[in-house]
Amino acid sequence: MSAPNLLITGAQLWSPERSCATALAVTNGVVTAVGSDEEILALAVAETEHIQAAGAAVLPGFHDGHIHATAGGLALLGCNLDAAHSLEGYAGIIRNFALTNDSEWVVGSGWFGDVFTGGLPTRQLLDELVPDRPAVFTSHDAHGVWANTEALRRAGITRETADPAAGRIVRGEQGEPTGVLMDAAGELVSRLIPPHRPEDLRRGLLTAQQHLLSLGITAWHDALLGAYLTLPDSLPAYIETITEGSLRARVTGSMWWPPAAGPDCVPEILEKIQAAAEAGFKIRSVKIMQDGICENCTAALIEPYTGVHPEVRGDSVISPRHLADITAELDAAGLSIHFHGVGDRAVRECLDAVAHARRRNGPGQRHQIAHLDVVDPADIGRFAELEVTANLQPLWARNDQEVLERKFPLIGDSRARHHFPFGALRNAGAHLAMGSDWPVTSPDPLWGLHTACTRTAPAADHHAFNAESRTPAQPEERLSIDDAIRAYTLGSAEASGIAKETGSLQVGKLADLVVLTGPIANSESFDQVRVARTILGGETAYQRSQTAHRAEVPGRSGR
Structure with missing residues (x-):
């Protein structure tokens, strides 16, 4: 075996579960050994770079699943x-x-x-x-x-x-x-706004990449490859940066399904996916938006919105019958579906569509539903039964002023009790992934992990300045540290279909990892540490400046 290029010792390793190992070795961009400091230091040669983590947490690179x-x-x-x-x-x-x-x-x-x-x-x-x-x-x-x-x-x-x-x-x-x-x-x-120039889209994507690397994100799933409202079609920029080699992160994506389009659109989507593959970007997923959001009364609910006259329940973007047929056809074509489901009726319609595909096709692709603001308790167990991933946006699960003033009055107390039911889904055996939905909210995984585990807002989040945001929201829905870290790393890699290459610190996988400024002692730690270093394929892609550290930061290099 070749000598390692990089050693990390003295680490609190999460692989993504908490490990008894304290060190790892990297050779040619791949993790080649995990063990004790003594075992890993014995592999070093004169040219090997050595990072002493000094007790800080080292995790798989974060994977933003949406x-x-x-x-x-x-x-x-x-x-x-x-x-x-x-x-x-x-x-x-x-x-x-x-x-x-x-x-x-x-x-x-x-x-x-x-x-x-x-x-x-x-x-x-x-x-x-x-x-x-x-x-x-x-x-x-x-x-x-x-x-x-x-x-x-x-x-x-x-x-x-x-x-x-x-x-x-x-x-x-x-x-x-x-x-x-x-x-x-x-x-x-x-549609009247002059389109972005190709060079602007490329610059935007590469600016995003550097920002995400600074937050420890080494992989992401772009949830909308296509144009929607003022969101530009980013597919050409991905293809350009993949071709030229400037896109370094591990990226997958979902082809956008035009809102309200029927099953006759399937051939067009398949053609777009084939064209993208031929251009160098393999796409395994299709994004379907089944409803809107609760604050606009466009999320699809089973029962009417509270206090709204005349009564409204929100519209299903695609009729349930067409949604079922579309899902079955895409599933049969080997594609997974990344559903947008906010309201409890939209979530149920997405689950019903997957159930239809299972009946027609047998065991097939792992589909996922993102957002899940409100899920009827009767549908919680169906995620595990149908092998549907719950794609969570954890930073939203707090009582900030917008939730309390604009959202809860519309959905009412009974539905608010089931607001973002992370814990219920986990307890029912659902497979979990996590993402930020940036630029909807901050892409900082540490902020998201803090809220997933505490159901409170991070201290520095200026979009949550009310006192209620510091009190746990639906505290029974909190996730454990292990479950949250897994969802933001390996869970998202599994949902995106790249878990064989990344998502955990295992021998044979890509050396994509993040070194934090300290250990993870409890759920409050996520709001107290920052990213000290992001390593992508064994190479440092981001390193926090010494002047920016809140305290002495591990991760200094030595030979």
Whole structure:
């Protein structure tokens, strides 16, 4: 066996479960030995790099199982409202961007509804900030578009404009559009925005990659390869960066299924997937959005929303019958489905569709449902029965002000008790994966792990400033440290179909790992440590500067 290029000793190893080993060796980008410090140090030669972890946690590289990386990178480079959580903050960011940018349209993202009186912004407010040209801002959850009057005028949206399928134009008391367009209605405006240039998409993707590496993320699953609202089609940028070798992370993705399209769209999707494979990006999954979000009353619920008149339950984007047929056909073609299911009825319809595929095809692909804000207790056990992965966005499972002010009043107390039922799913044997849905919320896995295990917001999260966010939300739904780490590493790798190569610190797997600034002693540790070093294929892809460390950080190299 060749001598190792890298040794890590003195580590608190998680592989992803807590290990009794304290050291590992890496040769040519692959883990070649795991054991005690003494055993691993005996493998060293003069040229071997040695990292002394000094008791800090060393884990498999984090794997974000649901993300929109290019959109996140473009947000970092553009008019990004995520940096603030106040009306004054938004106004300052928008005004400054408009003054320093001479583009025909002012486009940005990241607003939270709870910032505005009544829960939603207005076109008049945006008119004050951008009076001279069209302006469009996507909400942080990507299910709403805030447009000024000029953007509505160019789109021809008036009080007579009908709501499109799977979308809603928010209207005032006299029927006039307020400037907020929900879900598919946003495309009435977003389709007019000049498209991103290829070089902008490439820059956005590579900016995202560097940011994600700094957070210990070495792999991700892009949950939407296609264009939706102001989210650009990132597939060309992936193909370009794969071809040129600048995309270093382990990336998989889901081809976007057009909302409301029927089974006759299957051949078109298969052709797109084949074309992507021929261009160098193998795609094994299709993304289907079955509903919207609770805050907009577009999540599909079994019972009506609370306090909403006339009664609404939210629409199913695809009819259950068509969804079942689509799922069976894609499953038979060897593809997994990455469902968006927020409301309990949408979740049930997705599970029913998988059950139909199982009856028709027998055991098939591992499908997954992302988000799972509300799951009927009767459906919890079906995840394990049908081998459907529960793809969790853990940072959402806290009582922040938007949840308390905009969401819980609409779903009511009985459904709020089952809000993000992580623990119930785990106890019923469901397979778990985790992702951030960035740029919807922060991609920081340590923040997500903190909330998964405590059901509280991280201390530094400025989008959760209310006292209730520091009190555990549905504490019975907390996950153990072992279960949470597994979901954010190996669980996501399994869901993405690359667990043979990555996701755990095992001999023969790629040496993708993260060194933290300290050990994981309990669930509060995730909010106290940071990433000291990210290693991708045995090479350091990110190292935290010494001046940024909160305390003395392990991970200094020696020969």
